[in-house]
Amino acid sequence: MTALIITVTANPALDRTIVLKNFKIGKINRVLRSRVDVGGKGINVAKNIKALGGDAVCLGFLGRSDDFAAKYLEDLGLYTDFTIIQNPIRVNIKLIEEDSSTFTDINEPGPEVDSFEARSLIEKIKFWAFRARVVVLAGSLPPGVKDDFYNEIILSTKSSGAKVILDAEGEALKLGIKASPYLIKPNIHELSGLMGKDLKTDEEIISAALPIIENGVKIVAVSMGSRGSLTVTQDKAYFVPPLDVKVRSTAGAGDAMVAGFALALDKGLDTIQAVKMASAAASCAVTREGTQPIDTESFNNLINQVSIIEIPF
Ligand SMILES: Nc1ncnc2c1ncn2[C@@H]1O[C@H](COP(=O)(O)OP(=O)(O)O)[C@@H](O)[C@H]1O
Ligand SMILES: O=P(O)(O)OC[C@H]1O[C@](O)(COP(=O)(O)O)[C@@H](O)[C@@H]1O
Numbered sequence: 001m002t003a004l005i006i007t008v009t010a011n012p013a014l015d016r017t018i019v020l021k022n023f024k025i026g027k028i029n030r031v032l033r034s035r036v037d038v039g040g041k042g043i044n045v046a047k048n049i050k051a052l053g054g055d056a057v058c059l060g061f062l063g064r065s066d067d068f069a070a071k072y073l074e075d076l077g078l079y080t081d082f083t084i085i086q087n088p089i090r091v092n093i094k095l096i097e098e099d100s101s102t103f104t105d106i107n108e109p110g111p112e113v114d115s116f117e118a119r120s121l122i123e124k125i126k127f128w129a130f131r132a133r134v135v136v137l138a139g140s141l142p143p144g145v146k147d148d149f150y151n152e153i154i155l156s157t158k159s160s161g162a163k164v165i166l167d168a169e170g171e172a173l174k175l176g177i178k179a180s181p182y183l184i185k186p187n188i189h190e191l192s193g194l195m196g197k198d199l200k201t202d203e204e205i206i207s208a209a210l211p212i213i214e215n216g217v218k219i220v221a222v223s224m225g226s227r228g229s230l231t232v233t234q235d236k237a238y239f240v241p242p243l244d245v246k247v248r249s250t251a252g253a254g255d256a257m258v259a260g261f262a263l264a265l266d267k268g269l270d271t272i273q274a275v276k277m278a279s280a281a282a283s284c285a286v287t288r289e290g291t292q293p294i295d296t297e298s299f300n301n302l303i304n305q306v307s308i309i310e311i312p313f
Helices: 041-051 067-075 115-129 149-160 170-178 188-195 202-214 253-267 271-285 296-303
Strands: 004-009 013-020 033-039 056-063 083-085 090-097 102-106 132-138 163-167 219-223 229-232 237-240
Touching: 004 041, 004 115, 004 253, 033 041, 033 067, 041 056, 041 067, 041 132, 041 253, 056 067, 056 115, 083 115, 115 132, 115 149, 132 149, 132 253, 149 163, 149 170, 163 170, 163 253, 170 188, 188 202, 188 219, 202 219, 202 229, 202 237, 219 253, 219 271, 229 271, 237 271, 253 271, 271 296
Parallel strands: 004 056, 004 132, 013 090, 056 083, 132 163
Antiparallel strands: 013 033, 090 102, 219 229, 229 237
């Protein structure tokens, strides 16, 4: 078997996207249109890897009644090996207000997971990591799963040689970083939360990223929403301004970015190529409502428009 990309989604979700003209709080709101996507961070990463011509195996938790979600992913051509748990996955609301182009996420905590279920996912990940070049650990942890979940996975898959990408927040991110994943992709709010202060300037972001790199993480890719992204390595920092696209929904932009990085690492591309793929994928994602996969044609178009500005430090 050739090397694969493994994505782990501990907290999958059905993303219900609701489009309104404008949200009137305390009133009846009529929905213009809506859609449902099988999502959650690792799953979105896998959907986008597939859309870009790669292969991925989706691991994570799915409830006993959620086999439709696995079927949906298999119909997209993805491999799945979910750990089946008692309780069903959550529903997350993605609210789009057309008039103001405002995007609001309302995420449920997710199903309760017991320690036996958590242990069996860890064992599955260990098995698959030895068949993978890249392992993506992404998203929140559902109730019952301990904050050191990602930390334990990173440590226990080290000997596999697979490169781990971690996209998490809060304590799970903090503890995960201690195990030195290859790449982390916090957004600016998540990195600010980690530092305990609001990071605004490039200099502040670079200063926050460098100690993380000194501790063993190779790449800190910080997404900054409509401001683009800043990717920091041991000796270089690359700023990518946002591309000029029509933004229809920001949900899933970070996941598309991670998909670009994962695919680039899987292909053994250098950091500049990886940043290009990640940025083009993220820009593609914002042009589509909900967390549907990106499309190859616009990706191929946008990748030529990515400009990378090296920031000296
Ligand atoms: N409003 C926006 N306009 C243009 N590009 C955006 C916008 N929001 C996100 N992006 C693109 O998607 C990337 C990831 O978005 P971000 O919101 O920072 O991630 P996350 O979804 O993880 O919070 C950004 O670096 C940028 O390239
Ligand atoms: O696990 P979390 O942090 O609650 O995030 C889950 C949500 O994030 C998404 O994966 C989108 O993430 P991004 O906007 O960060 O790319 C949705 O599919 C899902 O509803």
